[in-house]
Each structure stands twice: as C-alpha cells, then as structure tokens.
Amino acid sequence: xxxxxxxxxxxxxxxxxxxxxxxxxxxxxxxxxxxxxxxxxxxxxxxxxxxxxxxxxxxxxxxxxxxxxxxxxxxxxxxxxxxxxxxxxxxxxxxxxxxxxxxxxxxxxxxxxxxxxxxxxxxxxxxxxxxxxxxxxxxxxxxxxxxxxxxxxxxxxxxxxxxxxxxxxxxxxxxxxxxxxxxxxxxxxxxxxxxxxxxxxxxxxxxxxxxxxxxxxxxxxxxxxxxxxxxxxxxxxxxxxxxxxxxxxxxxxxxxxxxxxxxxxxxxxxxxxxxxxxxxxxxxxxxxxxxxxxxxxxxxxxxxxxxxxxxxxxxxxxxxxxxxxxxxxxxxxxxxxxxxxxxxxxxxxxxxxxxxxxxxxxxxxxxxxxxxxxxxxxxxxxxxxxxxxxxxxxxxxxxxxxxxxxxxxxxxxxxxxxxxxxxxxxxxxxxx
Ligand code: SAJ
Numbered sequence: 001x002x003x004x005x006x007x008x009x010x011x012x013x014x015x016x017x018x019x020x021x022x023x024x025x026x027x028x029x030x031x032x033x034x035x036x037x038x039x040x041x042x043x044x045x046x047x048x049x050x051x052x053x054x055x056x057x058x059x060x061x062x063x064x065x066x067x068x069x070x071x072x073x074x075x076x077x078x079x080x081x082x083x084x085x086x087x088x089x090x091x092x093x094x095x096x097x098x099x100x101x102x103x104x105x106x107x108x109x110x111x112x113x114x115x116x117x118x119x120x121x122x123x124x125x126x127x128x129x130x131x132x133x134x135x136x137x138x139x140x141x142x143x144x145x146x147x148x149x150x151x152x153x154x155x156x157x158x159x160x161x162x163x164x165x166x167x168x169x170x171x172x173x174x175x176x177x178x179x180x181x182x183x184x185x186x187x188x189x190x191x192x193x194x195x196x197x198x199x200x201x202x203x204x205x206x207x208x209x210x211x212x213x214x215x216x217x218x219x220x221x222x223x224x225x226x227x228x229x230x231x232x233x234x235x236x237x238x239x240x241x242x243x244x245x246x247x248x249x250x251x252x253x254x255x256x257x258x259x260x261x262x263x264x265x266x267x268x269x270x271x272x273x274x275x276x277x278x279x280x281x282x283x284x285x286x287x288x289x290x291x292x293x294x295x296x297x298x299x300x301x302x303x304x305x306x307x308x309x310x311x312x313x314x315x316x317x318x319x320x321x322x323x324x325x326x327x328x329x330x331x332x333x334x335x336x337x338x339x340x341x342x343x344x345x346x347x348x349x350x351x352x353x354x355x356x357x358x359x360x361x362x363x364x365x366x367x368x369x370x371x372x373x374x375x376x377x378x379x380x381x382x383x384x385x386x387x388x389x390x391x392x393x394x395x396x397x398x399x400x401x402x403x404x405x406x407x408x409x410x411x412x413x414x415x416x417x418x419x420x421x422x423x424x425x426x427x428x429x430x431x432x
Pocket of ligand 1: 025026133165166167168169222225229262263264265266267268269270271272273274337338339
C-alpha cells in the first residue's frame with residue numbers, strides 16, 4: 001500500500017517539495033512556475049556555470065528573466081544546485097534533461113543518469129515524472145527499472161508518469177502556464193497523481209490513457225512540423241525553378257480556414273528538437289519493427305540540405321552580378337535557429353557559414369541575441385548597421401528577429417538573399 005498519504009491526496013492547496021533535474025529551456029520555466037504557485041523547488045543541473053548563474057539571480061535562457069530568477073531565490077523556495085545530495089527529500093521529481101542523438105541513435109544517457117540520481121533518494125509515496133522527449137517505452141522500460149534499483153516498486157510504493165514538454169522558446173502567445181499539458185502514468189493511480197500535480201501549475205491538463213501514447217504524441221507533434229516544413233522547403237526549391245513566388249503560394253493556401261496549416265520555407269531547421277525528435281521515432285520503428293519511417297527520413301533529408309541550398313543560391317546571386325563567392329564579403333543577418341531566441345545550437349547558420357568560408361568568402365554575422373560562445377568560428381560578429389551592410393557583397397537574412405530594423409537594408413535590396421521573407425514585397429531582394 002502506498003505510504004505518504006499527503007502525495008495521494010495531493011491538491012492545489014498543498015505545497016510540495018519538487019526537484020527538477022535539468023534547468024534549461026524546459027526545466028527552468030517549470031521550476032519558476034512551481035515556485036510561483038508555492039512549491040519548494042530544487043533545480044538540479046550538472047552544468048556548474050548554469051547553477052552559478054542561477055545562484056547569482058541570472059537566467060541562462062531567454063524565456064525566463066533575471067527578475068524571475070531573483071524573485072524565486074528571494075522567496076526562499078528555490079535553490080539551484082549541482083550537488084547530487086541536494087536531490088534528497090523531494091515529493092515530486094521531474095526529469096527534464098536533454099535527449100540528443102549520437103550518430104542518429106537516441107542517447108538516453110542523461111535520462112539514465114538522472115533516473116539513477118532520483119532512485120538513490122526515492123521514498124514511498126514519491127512521484128517521478130519524465131518530461132524529456134523520447135521514444136515510446138522509455139519511461140516504462142528504461143526509467144522504471146532504474147528507479148526500482150533499491151527495492152521500491154513503481155506503481156505500488158511510488159508513482160511514475162510522463163508529461164512531454166511543449167515549451168516554445170520566443171513564443172509570445174503560448175506560455176508554459178497557458179499551453180495544455182499532456183499527463184500520463186504507468187497506472188491509473190499514478191496518472192491521477194501526475195495530473196493532480198500539473199493542475200497546480202498549468203491552466204489545462206490533458207490526461208492521456210497510457211504513458212506510451214503520451215510519449216508518441218509528443219513525437220507526432222514535432223514530426224508533424226518537421227514533415228510539413230520539409231514539404232514547403234522542397235516546394236520552395238521547385239517554385240524557384242518554375243519562377244513562382246512560393247511565399248505568395250503559401251499565403252494564398254493559408255487563406256483556407258480548414259484543412260490547411262501554414263508552414264513557411266527557411267534556411268533549414270535548427271534547435272534541439274526538430275533535427276532530433278523525429279529521428280527518435282524513426283529509430284524506434286527501425287529498431288523494434290525493422291521498418292523505415294519514410295516520412296521522417298525524407299523530411300530529414302530535405303531539411304538537412306537546406307543550408308547547402310542557401311549556399312547554392314548565394315553562389316547564383318553573386319554570379320548574376322559577375323562576382324564570385326571567393327573573395328566576397330558576406331553578411332549573415334541572424335545566427336539563432338529561429339526568431340527571438342539566442343539559441344544557435346544546430347542552427348542552419350552554422351552550416352551556411354561553413355559552406356561559404358570553404359568557398360573563400362569572408363563572413364560577418366549580426367545577431368544581438370546569440371551568446372558569443374555560439375558564434376561559429378571564422379565569423380566576424382558585427383552589429384546590424386548601415387556600415388556593415390554597405391561593406392557586404394551579399395547580405396543573407398537567416399533569422400528574422402523582431403528587433404531587426406529591416407529599413408537598414410532598404411537601399412541595398414539588390415544584394416540581399418532573404419530566406420525568411422522579411423523584406424517588403426516588390427523590393428529588389430531575392431527570396432528563397
Ligand atoms: N521553421 C521553419 N518553417 C516554419 C516553422 C519553423 O523553417 O514554418 C524552422 C524554425 O526556423 C526552426 C525550426 O524550424 O529553425 C524549428 O522551429 P519550431 O518553432 O518548429 O520548433 P522548436 O524546435 O523551436 O520547438 C520548440 C521546442 N522546445 C524547446 O526548444 C524548449 C520543442 O521541444 C517544443 O515541442 C516546441 O517548441 C513546441 O512544442 O512548440
């Protein structure tokens with residue numbers, strides 16, 4: 001029988017001791033919200049620099065402000081730590097650590113390490129929730145056995161569930177609190193406890209019948225975007241050859257109020273989700289069923305080649321003006337993988353820079369959001385200003401941050417390749 005009645009009668013009024021393993025794009029917003037509603041939160045991370053930043057009241061991510069971190073510390077109900085012993089004493093443990101790929105194979109080592117840390121401090125009545133994006137079966141087959149390493153039984157002595165993250169960096173419309181949250185458990189009771197916990201944090205929870213369905217739902221969400229972005233990217237390449245403006249095509253199709261959802265071409269898909277998550281699904285289908293998940297493989301192929309396509313279009317653009325890439329100065333406007341975030345990991349800009357430098361170009365880049373640590377080597381990090389634009393033989397718009405004043409390009413459109421359709425229609429800029 002489950003001990004710890006307090007976790008079983010969990011309600012909005014009860015504060016809980018919550019430990020969140022991983023204080024990045026996913027874990028930190030959850031931690032801040034948990035503190036805000038009254039829980040006592042320990043944010044654990046292996047990155048001592050990040051922990052130190054948090055302890056000093058600074059946020060390592062765009063979507064959480066320094067003020068929020070400072071207020072959480074001030075409340076006395078938040079601490080950041082890299083000390084594994086500080087994990088002890090929780091009621092609820094949330095695992096929100098990265099799930100990368102290594103040579104296109106899922107790497108669950110961070111999840112396994114986090115589960116082992118939680119297992120050491122597990123007590124009857126505790127609740128353990130995995131939030132990291134992963135393939136169906138991870139919670140039950142990878143996390144549960146590690147949590148049971150010291151003899152407690154999942155579903156009997158403690159609760160286990162899965163609740164995928166839906167944090168969208170830079171999204172000004174949907175926040176962690178207002179985005180419906182999927183919840184699930186390895187048993188009916190576990191599912192209720194997990195759902196109860198999240199009802200204290202978010203406006204809407206969506207109970208999912210099984211953990212595996214919740215794990216797959218998350219992969220469907222991201223694969224849906226990946227495949228549809230690949231569709232418009234491939235369409236953009238053919239539309240260019242057919243001398244059709246793909247942006248007006250998408251805008252026209254988007255006027256349909258049903259049966260269509262607009263995605264737009266771009267220089268490639270970055271971040272630590274779309275280049276990775278769909279491959280968790282295709283890997284599991286191949287590994288478990290020996291079958292190819294063709295949509296994912298095709299989408300990977302199309303989206304992975306977009307940076308190379310941008311380099312090809314750059315060569316064409318300069319060639320049309322009797323210039324070669326070799327010896328040209330090229331300004332990239334934006335390095336981050338998408339607007340209004342400083343995250344440049346897996347960003348297409350990195351491959352675009354590599355391709356241009358390999359052809360002999362001198363590349364400068366302007367991106368006020370991106371931490372200098374993430375600026376690709378060989379790139380001169382500059383301000384987005386008239387002087388830098390005037391110096392460039394070619395300007396490539398890669399990330400459409402809302403802070404960019406596009407009028408800076410007004411007199412230089414003939415030297416612009418706009419991969420994000422930021423400039424006014426009718427100006428001389430070329431678009432993907
Ligand atoms: N992109 C296009 N065309 C489009 C839409 C996006 O080229 O029409 C590109 C973007 O420029 C970007 C990439 O695709 O490079 C991915 O952007 P995204 O907005 O589709 O998705 P992500 O990767 O930012 O997804 C984020 C992730 N969360 C975090 O990084 C913490 C992911 O885990 C979330 O599931 C997702 O938001 C969400 O749920 O919205």
